[in-house]
Amino acid sequence: EPEVTQTPSHQVTQMGQEVILRCVPISNHLYFYWYRQILGQKVEFLVSFYNNEISEKSEIFDDQFSVERPDGSNFTLKIRSTKLEDSAMYFCASRQRPVSPSPLHFGNGTRLTVT
Amino acid sequence: QKEVEQDPGPLSVPEGAIVSLNCTYSNSAFQYFMWYRQYSRKGPELLMYTYSSGNKEDGRFTAQVDKSSKYISLFIRDSQPSDSATYLCAMSGGDNTGGFKTIFGAGTRLFVKA
Numbered sequence: 001e002p003e004v005t006q007t008p009s010h011q012v013t014q015m016g017q018e019v020i021l022r023c024v025p026i027s028n029h030l031y032f033y034w035y036r037q038i039l040g041q042k043v044e045f046l047v048s049f050y051n052n053e054i055s056e057k058s059e060i061f062d063d064q065f066s067v068e069r070p071d072g073s074n075f076t077l078k079i080r081s082t083k084l085e086d087s088a089m090y091f092c093a094s095r096q097r098p099v100s101p102s103p104l105h106f107g108n109g110t111r112l113t114v115t
Numbered sequence: 116q117k118e119v120e121q122d123p124g125p126l127s128v129p130e131g132a133i134v135s136l137n138c139t140y141s142n143s144a145f146q147y148f149m150w151y152r153q154y155s156r157k158g159p160e161l162l163m164y165t166y167s168s169g170n171k172e173d174g175r176f177t178a179q180v181d182k183s184s185k186y187i188s189l190f191i192r193d194s195q196p197s198d199s200a201t202y203l204c205a206m207s208g209g210d211n212t213g214g215f216k217t218i219f220g221a222g223t224r225l226f227v228k229a
Contacts, residue, residue, distance in 0.1 A: 035219075041221075042203075042219055042220065042221045043203060044219075045216055045218065045219075048216055056216055089156070091158050102164075103147070103149050103164045103217075104149075104159075104161070105161065106159045107158050108157050108158045109158050111156070
């Protein structure tokens with residue numbers, strides 16, 4: 001079964017550094033998402049992306065965050081200047097065309113540790 | 116009031132028990148309802164997906180949606196130790212402008228004892 005893949009599985013960075021988290025969504029999916037889960041807390045929506053632009057973003061997704069689909073397969077989340085509170089699991093998700101809305105399929109996440 | 120409320124548990128049951136998990140929500144625009152299972156340090160895995168009110172069964176799992184009460188449930192029959200995980204309810208509206216943003220409950224931690 002096709003799956004969403006994320007790299008790296010674990011990223012350690014120093015406060016103030018830039019990080020790029022990478023995702024390869026399922027190939028026939030057109031909607032892409034980033035979610036965040038701080039340890040022990042709920043899965044929180046960050047941003048949705050469709051047709052090469054952001055559809056919606058949450059309050060968490062401030063100017064320090066950006067997303068990009070640099071080619072036909074990758075979908076990236078960049079955090080420009082990391083803070084300690086950015087430490088979390090970051091999940092990429094994708095879904096099929098919205099003609100008949102379909103559920104999100106998640107990757108296994110990137111654990112970001114900011115020291 | 117939170118958009119989606121879910122008791123975080125933990126819920127501990129003996130092997131073979133019937134497990135009942137549930138969520139309430141406040142946004143009447145939600146039309147699509149999902150249950151995900153999440154093992155420690157893994158991504159959420161889709162278990163059940165339903166549209167609007169009604170029941171859906173898949174093996175040992177049954178999902179129920181009552182839109183009039185804004186209440187959804189997941190039942191697990193003949194629970195197994197391998198069912199031990201966190202169960203997340205999730206829902207989204209039918210409005211395409213938000214990219215069908217999906218909102219999650221806090222998750223219920225389930226332990227099934229052998």
